[in-house]
Amino acid sequence: FSPDPPAVRPTPQQTDDGRLVLTPELSAEIAQASAELETATPQEILRWSIARFAPKFTMATAFGPEGMVILHMLSEFAPETPIFNLDTGYQFPETLALRDEVARRYGMEVELKRATLSVEEYEAQNGGPVYRHSPDRCCHNRKVEVLEKAVLGQHAWASAIRRDQSPDRAKAPIVGWDKKFGLVKVSPLANWTKKQVWTHITEHNVPYNPLHDNGYTSIGCWPCTRAVGVGEDERAGRWSGFAKTECGLHSQ
Ligand code: SF4
DSSP states (O other): OOOOOGGGSOOOOBOTTSOBOOOHHHHHHHHHHHHHGGGSOHHHHHHHHHHHHTTSEEEEOOOOHHHHHHHHHHHHHOTTSOEEEEOOSOBOHHHHHHHHHHHHHHOOOEEEEOOSSOHHHHHHHTTSOGGGTOHHHHHIIIIIHHHHHHTTTOSEEEOOOOGGGOTTGGGOOSEEEETTTTEEEEOTTTTOOHHHHHHHHHHTTOOOOGGGGGTOSSOOBGGGBOOOOTTSOTTTTBSTTSSOOOOSSSOO
């Protein structure tokens, strides 16, 4: 696979406040690249993204297995890629410990991005934990608003979603326009299965969250995550008891 030489592509246009402009040319380029990259490997997709958008190519990770696989791949050919984590204040200690492990193993620093209000201030202003009654609002305040700020000035971001994780994610393009956050979104693992992810982790000794060994198949904030039982969907442990299935980062 050989992506178009980035030199022949014009620099994407940006507004004064740092948002990318979806011109007809960029829209056509995204559609073409997505079609061409449909059968490419995740490494090829990442290399294309970096050739096209770096240094304005970034990645958000919650240190899930898919994110750890992408971090491992980037460590091999683009360790300078800026990576960040949305630190809601409600993450498991085991999740945050992976940040140190990534620094130790790969020499990559994952920046923690936080909401302006600490958890204590946020709960005090709202009469207690918001996740108990309004998880959509809590995710919006602790994740979506933080991501909006974090990607300002960036041209593209990588997500670690897989199409087989949920009906919503099944439609994710390899390269698409993220209209919610106003930049290009690349999903290098869109075509991978859970088995491929874990095979990569095992074969390359990629660090992962030890909670996965205790039935936590998908891990978010501790108040909104539980272990799943045999036969349950891999995301059944997220926001259990609520109709909510996504934090809002990947829904358009
Ligand atoms: Fe709040 Fe739960 Fe969303 Fe975390 S996952 S931001 S605790 S609602």
